[in-house]
Amino acid sequence: MTGKKIWATGAAAFLIGAGAAFAVTVMVDDDPKVTVQPESATTADMPQTRDGLIAAWAAELKKAGKKKPDGWEKLPTGEIRDRYLSQYFINAPDANDIDPGMVKRD
Known part of the structure; x- marks a missing residue:
């Protein structure tokens, strides 16, 4: 009888452990968290029409x-877009303008 009690206790312990493991896995949220990277300012604010690009380029100039x-x-739209972006980045503030006391680390 001692052998049967040991086997019964072992089987019960196994079933309790398996049930607990199942309960834990059911409660855990396995869905991956989806994050979206924000669009860069140049693509979000980039005009999509030729007239919009000309107006933005003129403002930067x-x-x-x-x-x-x-x-x-006579410039193609792509060339106007390139010139607008070039002027946009030329007009961007320099690091010294943003934070004059900033020390560059090597």
Whole structure:
């Protein structure tokens, strides 16, 4: 009889352990958390039409104290977009303008 009690106790302990493991796995949320990277400012604010690109380019040129070059009307839309982005990054503040006391670490 002692052998049967040992086997019964072992089987009961196994079933309790298996049930506890099942309960824990059911309660745990296995769904992956989805995160979305925010769009960069240049792509979110980038005009999508030729007229929008021309207006944005003109505004960036005005900030720099420049005017549109002669013959700009003949430029393809892609070239206007490139010139707008170039001027946008040229007009961007420098690190010294943002934080003059910042020390560069090597």
